[in-house]
Amino acid sequence: MALSLAITAGGIILLYLLWDARAVxxxxxxxxxxxxxxxxxxxxSPVLDQALLVVVLAFEAxxxxxxxxTGFLGGPAVLANMAGDSWMPHQFRYLSSRLVTQNGIVVMGIAALAILFWTRGSVTLLVVLYSVSVFLTFAISLFGLCLYWWRHRQELDHWVRRFLLSLIGFIICAGILAVLLVEKFTEGGWGAVLIIAAMFAVCVxxxxxYRDTKAAIQAVDEVFANQPFGTHQDAVYPDPDAQTAVFIVGSSRGGGLHALLWVQRMFPGHFKNFIFVNARTVDTHAYGGEGAVEQMRAEANATLKFFVDFCHSxxxxxxxxxxxxxxxxxxxxKLCEDIAKEYPSSIFFTSKLIFEQDNWFTRLLHNQAALAIQRRLHFESLQMVILPMKV
Incomplete structure (x- = not known):
């Protein structure tokens, strides 16, 4: 990519020099x-010359x-990565949902239109906004690479060359960014700073x-940590023909036990089988280190085994x-559809978070996965109930 961009830029500059291009x-x-x-x-023929020029400019446009x-095509994937790190609403992680990809494109489109109307289509101002954003992105990315190579210097060979290459790139991009901010601050640089600062504040x-919510969920886990196990020792296997409660659980044991006890309290003696379902995301984070996938699998199996052992006891x-x-x-x-085929008398349950101080923004940040799963299961004529869990 670097070579192709260099050849393209060099060719354009060569054309400028050969035909003595001047500003008109x-x-x-x-x-x-x-x-x-x-x-x-x-x-x-002036008409033919003008027609050829229009064709060339049309191809350029x-x-x-x-x-x-390409920004709109790759935008939802970027939002998904940010959502995976809790910088954006978690609903953007679920790219299989049509609404997620659609909403991601809509968000970027509205933002682009807002900037276009705000700048009144001024090319000079838009170029400044674009330049500041691009070199800020380059500088942050290269700084991250510098940190990566430095932290893994004991594990990787030839880290010095890679570190120096990233450092040189960071210095160049940071220098260009500083010059842009100083020279173009009054010509639109302040707008770029304002927009980026506002986005950064929202992400933080x-x-x-999400960090506070995670702490609240851990507090719920501690409450249910002392839930006593029974005295039964042997495993009890499900009967495919019996009434089955299927619980979609995550990493929170408290949330799963809350749903299980709620169902037992509301439907005493109705369900004979208790099935627990969990799914984990395999993405770049899962391959971030040696044995990361195996560790994730072990943690998920341990959580599911806890629920199964609790029921067996x-x-x-x-x-x-x-x-x-x-x-x-x-x-x-997919797992729920397979379970429904094996256990025809199944009803699916999961939990959603209820906050004491609730607003539209809080609802945007939570429970979107449960709603998306419920929508799909209902479309397949499967019954699913979402249970409230106060945190």
Whole structure:
């Protein structure tokens, strides 16, 4: 990519030099250059020259249009990665959901239109906004690479060369960014700083909210940690023809026990089988270190075994299902469909978080996975109940 960009940029500059491109009011340098190139071909017809220029500029506009759309194509994936790290609402992780991809594109489209109307289409201002954003992204990415190579210097060979390459790139990008901010601050640089700072503040708020929620869920786990096991020793296997309660659980043991006890309290003696389902996401985070996938599998199996052992200790038939995939919603839906075929009399249960201080933004950040799974199961004529869990 670097080589292709260098050849393209070098070719454009060469054309500027060969045809002595100069700024013309109302025209870009490309338009002025290609007008001179077409005129030098000697077609002898001003109409034909103008038509050829229009065709060339149309191809140029089409290329820019395709390049601009790559941001909309890759945007949902970027949002998914940020959501995986809790910088964005978790619902953006579930790319299999049509609404997630659609909403991601809509968010970026609205933001682009807002900036376009705010700048009133000023190319000068838009170029400054674009340049500041691009070099800020490059600088942060290269700084992250510097940290990575430095932290893993004891584990990797030839880390010095890679570290120095990343460091040089970071210094260059940071220098260009500093020059842009100083020289173009009054010409639109302040707008870029304001927009990026606002987005950063929103992301930090979202991350802090998820961190507080995680602490609250851990407190719930501690409450249910002392839930006593029964005295029954032997395993009890489910009967496919019996009434079955299927619990979609995560890593929180408290949440799973809360749902199990709620169902037993509301439907005493109705369900004979208790099935627990869990799905884990296999993405770049799962391959982040040696044995990461195996560790994730062991943790998931340990959580499911806890639920199954708890049911067996009270003489209740129980089993567990575990799945792995790139999308939790998609994987859970497939597991539930398979369970429904094996246990026809199944009703599915999961929990959703209820906050004491609830608002539209809180609802946006939580419970989207449960709603997406419920929507899919209902479409397949399967019954699913979402239980409230106060945190």
């Amino acid at each position: 009011p109302g025209e870009t340098l490309n338009a002025s250059t290609f007008k001179a190139i077409i005129a030098s071909m000697g077609f002898g 089409g290329l820019l249009f395709v390049a601009a759309n 708020y979202i991350r802090n909210h 009270h003489g209740m038939a129980s089993a567990a299902y575990l799945g792995f995939g790139t999308d939790v919603v998609d994987e859970v839906t």
